[in-house]
Amino acid sequence: MSTTDEPIIVAKNLRKVFRAPRGAKWDPIIAVDDVSFELYPDECLAIVGESGSGKTTVARMLVGLETVTDGSLTVRGESRAKGVKHLADRRRWAREVQYVFQDPYSSLNGRQRIVDIIAASVALHDTAKGTTPKAAAQGILDSVGLGERFWTKFPHQLSGGQRQRVAIARALAADPGVIVLDEAVAALDVSIQAQILNLLADIKAERKVSYLFISHDLAVVNQISDRMIVMEQGKVVDQGVTSEILANPVQPYTRALRAAVPRAGWKPVRRERLAV
Numbered sequence: 323m324s325t326t327d328e329p330i331i332v333a334k335n336l337r338k339v340f341r342a343p344r345g346a347k348w349d350p351i352i353a354v355d356d357v358s359f360e361l362y363p364d365e366c367l368a369i370v371g372e373s374g375s376g377k378t379t380v381a382r383m384l385v386g387l388e389t390v391t392d393g394s395l396t397v398r399g400e401s402r403a404k405g406v407k408h409l410a411d412r413r414r415w416a417r418e419v420q421y422v423f424q425d426p427y428s429s430l431n432g433r434q435r436i437v438d439i440i441a442a443s444v445a446l447h448d449t450a451k452g453t454t455p456k457a458a459a460q461g462i463l464d465s466v467g468l469g470e471r472f473w474t475k476f477p478h479q480l481s482g483g484q485r486q487r488v489a490i491a492r493a494l495a496a497d498p499g500v501i502v503l504d505e506a507v508a509a510l511d512v513s514i515q516a517q518i519l520n521l522l523a524d525i526k527a528e529r530k531v532s533y534l535f536i537s538h539d540l541a542v543v544n545q546i547s548d549r550m551i552v553m554e555q556g557k558v559v560d561q562g563v564t565s566e567i568l569a570n571p572v573q574p575y576t577r578a579l580r581a582a583v584p585r586a587g588w589k590p591v592r593r594e595r596l597a598v
């Protein structure tokens with residue numbers, strides 16, 4: 323990552339207010355309030371915060387699943403503030419920014435074999451590059467550690483970690499500039515989490531891809547991210563280089579989050595010393 327490059331994503335004074343539907347009686351919820359950040363090529367930026375702090379809403383605005391109430395949000399200079407209207411735009415947006423959810427099971431078509439799921443994404447985004455979508459899909463599955471014996475399996479025949487590999491493969495099939503990983507390892511056992519984090523590190527070393535890594539887990543964020551922003555009740559309350567912030571948290575909210583890290587023996591480690 324080099325911050326002399328042009329950022330891929332620029333959020334400026336981003337705001338999202340959820341208003342009650344007509345007839346419902348609840349006050350507007352300010353989910354995201356004056357949030358600004360940049361995501362540069364080939365970097366991993368973590369968005370950290372407790373449940374309800376607004377992390378997912380930022381990501382949903384980025385992929386067009388929510389409109390922006392105020393402020394600006396651009397991907398490679400193109401505004402995403404108005405939401406997406408046409409199918410062609412939706413595809414183009416999806417090609418640039420892919421989303422991996424916490425539980426991929428619900429977003430994977432259970433009736434399709436995994437090689438067909440990935441081949442469909444390759445075909446949709448036209449990324450086969452001189453081969454067939456199926457052959458390209460097989461190569462992508464191989465690259466996420468799912469060799470030939472997995473290709474004809476259905477999602478329900480896989481473990482949680484293997485399904486998350488399929489979700490990552492499907493994201494890679496679009497050949498995106500950015501992958502949003504929304505609590506993508508939160509549901510996995512610690513040893514499987516480590517494998518997926520290693521896989522994500524390998525992918526980033528091999529391809530030009532940036533991650534927006536959304537998590538409440540500072541131990542995980544410490545392993546994967548270059549920079550982080552900390553959100554509390556919709557606002558950014560802290561930001562900077564991950565290893566520096568976690569080694570010496572200054573802001574009270576970050577200190578509290580850091581103190582709540584649940585694992586015994588966890589301590590901040592500089593990224594270059596990690597075997598990820």
Ligand SMILES: Nc1ncnc2c1ncn2[C@@H]1O[C@H](COP(=O)(O)OP(=O)(O)OP(=O)(O)O)[C@@H](O)[C@H]1O
Pocket residue numbers: 340351352353371372373374375376377378379380
């Ligand atoms: N569609 C919606 N309608 C109304 N309120 C919403 C909607 N989506 C999110 N919110 C509210 O916006 C706030 C931020 O939610 P968001 O999901 O972005 O937080 P989060 O940090 O990602 O938390 P979690 O990790 O639990 O998903 C919360 O108060 C949430 O209840």
